[in-house]
Amino acid sequence: MRLIIRKDYDAVSDHMANYIKNRILEFNPTLDKPFVLGLPTGSSPVGVYKNFVKYYQNGELSFKNVVTFNMDEYVGLPRDHPESYHSFMWHNLFKFIDILPKNVHILDGNAENLEEECKNFEEKMKSYGGVELFLGGIGPDGHIAFNEPGSSLASRTRAKTLAYDTILANSRFFDNNINKVPRMALTVGVGTVMDAREVAVIITGAHKAPALAKCIEEGVNHMWTVSAIQLHPNALIVCDEDATLELHVKTVKYFKSIELVIDDLVGAENVGLQGNVKRYPTPEVTPTREAFYNLPFKK
Structure with missing residues (x-):
């Protein structure tokens, strides 16, 4: 697992967007x-999507040959409702870039047969040879997509009853009226996400620090479903300084030191995007331990 620590939300968004680009x-x-x-x-x-739009507008990136699969959608909410995830994606990303509408896949929470809808979603991903990279965020309780605490780590795309705390938290998007919040959602499973060839997760804010600590420093646990990425061969987390508040100091220093080794000793040009060493250089001078730890940490 790779952990990249940046100063704040904007820096995290910039790093993740540039990485995916x-x-x-x-x-x-x-x-x-x-x-x-x-x-x-x-x-x-949201910050990543704003960067995607900027890349497209600047001619740095085209999405014509990109196929997307969204993590989840509410059940029973009209597709054009401002809080539906269809609306969210179109208003925050898709309508500003050149992605082909046929290449966008979002679960239909109004399907007549929800079980069949979820099954077809899984089959559609397989028809493309699987997902190359799954981007995710997490909740303060460490859930990824709508895989709340207690979800099976082998779960697949399915209909899921939402926990009361989730419904209460999401009421802020529905005029703070809990009665307007859908009680169910369709969501990819933990196993679905883990099937991707790479998983990249954004974690920001002090309120998500306990979840990051559980994910990084403790074992795999279905009560913190994001912790499943410990078992993934190619997992990346990009977090801000606030999200590291519950980590041990030595943990933070360890992951920051890895970046220093790559940038100042191995050389970023010798390391692939996913952290694989392409060529090991022979440095003319090997810094002393004291000199190494005096190198400035990235901000």
């Missing part, structure tokens, strides 16, 4: 071989 460019998607990208909703990815 470079992953897409490196993949060099075509009509016959699209880049399949899993996407979340909520406050966490």
